[in-house]
Amino acid sequence: MEPIRSYASQEIEQQTSPIEPQKKPKSKKRKVWVPGLLLLTPILLFIFGFFVIPMLYILYLSFISTDNLGGVEAVYSIKNYTQLFSDSYYLSSLWLTVKISLYSVLVALFLGYPVALTMAKSSARIRGYITLLIVSPLLVSIVVRNFGWYLLLLPNGTINQTLMALGIIDAPLKLLFSEIGVVIGLSNAYLPFMILSIVASLYNIDPSLDKAGAILGASPFRRFFSITLPLSIPGIVSGCILVFSLSMSAYVTPALMGGANVPVMPVVIYDQINNLLHWTFGSALSYILLATTVISVAVFTRAFEKGKFKEVFR
Amino acid sequence: MKTFGGLRVAVAVLAIIYILIPLIVVIPASFTSANYPSFPAEGFSLQWYAKILERPEFLEAFLNSAKFAALAALFSVIFGTLGALGIAKYDIPGKSYITALLTSPLSVPQLVLGIALLMYFTPMMLAGTSTGFLIAHIVICIPYVMRLVLTGLSGFDYNLERAAAILGANPLTVFMKVTLPLIGSAAISGGLFAFLTSFDNVTVSLFMVSPEMRTLPIEIFSQMQDAYNPIVASVSSVVIFISVLLIVILEKIQGVGKVFGGSHHTNG
Structure with a gap:
């Protein structure tokens, strides 16, 4: 019943940490770092050449404005970025992306927390x-998981047939090619990340905190809301951030589960x-999507770290 | 107290079913005898497996997927293991920044990475080529290999290497007889994970494939976008079978949980 990490093991960890400075002289013998840099050269060149430079290249492209025929109109213009605000289509798409990502986070959180709690209370x-x-x-391709949902969500699929057989609905619900389908697909795909974050x-x-609470007479319900839940907020926050960022940038699931009916940013x-x-406009939209994700995550994290539960983040 | 714990376990079981159900329904659906995909399947037949063999594009796509996943795994393991050794063994200035840089492809959405590489490759004449495809897949595999091998190296005792050197082994022998056997399992699980990452990938591949060069997930993706056909179920079942096989091996070597455990990336 006890979480596996015992108090004794925590003590051992605390004891070992002060020893670390003494280890330093040992590693100083290996201060020659030229061979290390040689070992790193291939991977560093590769990542620079095929990741860092391409990312900077599309940032540069996003500041080139073109006319309708694709000819270059002006270099170093912010037209691609201002176009977002002049056309409500892109703004509403951005809002739709944020909304669907938030729903996916909520579904993942409510389903994921009990799993994490059960894992923490189980044997190894x-x-x-x-x-x-x-x-x-x-580790199974997302297209395969999406195909499974397709079978379940079809108008005459398993879910609709079950609900109709139970008399809950009269006509099939539009689950596929709708926002619900996308939220189901995304929350399903990223739920494991939520669980792993909370479990950590x-x-x-x-x-011993829970034990102390029990000795002092608090009910399991009270102990959960006063001890376990507040102390697990860092895991909840990192899980929510992870699921949110992944949902914001997911392309395959919205394309297959929502299609043209759910035009999210990706x-x-x-x-x-x-x-x-x-x-060039696509490059600008990519960076707008990145920026929206980063800013939302920053605001969300800050709200929690400055808020009522700021102590648990230390 | 009972109801609280009971509710927790009930929701937990429901959530685990929720995670697994899309995979569970695909396999029985593939045995349908009908001409449209459905779950539960209607009747029983193996016709949709036989039909895979009649469609050369699936076979070709499968061979492409396997070939490029193997190559991407090989290259990312070589680059990643060398790099991880360099970081773990030597006091390189700014090594935390280097690690962050090398795992950063995980923090960029695959959609954006695919777009960036497509635009970068086009003037270089690499867009739509197998070289471009392979490079893109190595980029997405490298962070996972780096992380797995770095974790594997964290408990590595460098005194063993020194002992071998003192006993007269030359640097190559030390590497082959001491270093490699000790980090081998981390490198192998890194390779298997890289293989699966590349084999499963859709988003980056979408920007890298050409009509002549397609992979299995891309084939499934386009089938699903055009017309649904039960052949998607049988092809997907084959993908599930291959994935499960590799997951079992990965679990035996390293433990699948470790790959995702700890401080996971924010793949935003």
């Missing part, structure tokens, strides 16, 4: 099995780049 063996069950689907912070809670960007060949 059970926890291993649960980890395997929730992580393995991440639940392990760090000192079990779908719009893909269309601009691959179908309309508006490369």
Whole structure:
């Protein structure tokens, strides 16, 4: 029943940390770093050449404005960025992306927290099995998982037939090619990340706190809301950030589960780049999407770190 | 107290079913005898498996996926293992920045990475080529290999290497007989994980494929966008089978949880 990380093991960790400075002289013998840099050269060149430079290249492209025929109109213009605000289509797409991502976060949080709590309270063996069950689907291609949802969400699919057989609904719900379908697909795909984030912070809670609460007569309900939940907020926050960022930039799931009915930003960007060949505008939209994600995450984190529960982040 | 714990376990079981159900329904659906995909399947037949063999594009796509995933795994393991050794073994100035840089492709949305590489490759004549495809896949595999090998190296005792050197082994022998066997399992699981990452990838691949060079997930993706056909179910079942096989091996070597455990990236 106890979380696996015992108080004793925490003590050992605390004891080992002061020893670390003494280790320093040992590593000083290896202060020659030229061979290390040689080992790093291939990977550094590769990442610079095929990641850093391409990312900077599209940032540069995003400041080139073109006319309708694709000819260069002006270099170093912010027209691609201001176009977002002049056309409500892009703004509403951005808002739709944020909304769908928030719904996915909420679904993942409400389904994920009980799993994380169950994992923290289980034996190491059970926890291993649960980890395997929730992580393995991440290693199967997203198109396959989306196809499974397609079968379930069809107008005459499993979910609609079950609901109709139970008499809950009279006519099939529009689950596929709708916002609901996209939220289901995204929350399903990223739920494991939410669980793993929360579990990590639940392990760090000192079990003697819960025991103290029980001895002092607090009910399990009270102990959960006064001890476990507040102390697991860092895990909740990092899980929410992870699911939010992943949902904001997901392309495949919205394309397959929502199609043209749910034009989230990644779908719009893909269309601009691959179908309309508006490369410079597509680049600008990419950076707008990145910036929106980063800013939302920063605001969200700050609100929690400055808020009522700021102590738990230390 | 009972109801509180009971509710928790009930929702947890529901959530785990929720995670697994899209994969569970695909396999029975692939045995349908009908001409449209459905779950539960209607009747039983293996016709949709036989039809895969009649469609050369699926076979070709599968071979492409396997070939490029193997190559991407090989290159990312070589680059990643060398790099991780350099970081773990030597006191390189700013090594935390270097690690952050090398794992940063995870923090950029794959959509944006795909776009960036497409635009970068086009003037270089690499867009739509197999070289471009391979480079893109190495970029997405490198962070995972780096992380796995760095974790594997964290418990590495460099005294063993020194002992071997003192006993007269030359640097190559030390590497082959001491270093490699000790970090081998981390490198192998890094390679397997890289293989799966590349084999499964859709988003980056979408920008890298050409009509002549397509992969299995791309083939499934376009089938799903055009007309739904039960062949998607049988092809998907084959993908699930391959993934499960690799997951079992990965679990035996390293533990699948470790790949995602700890401080996970913010793939935003």
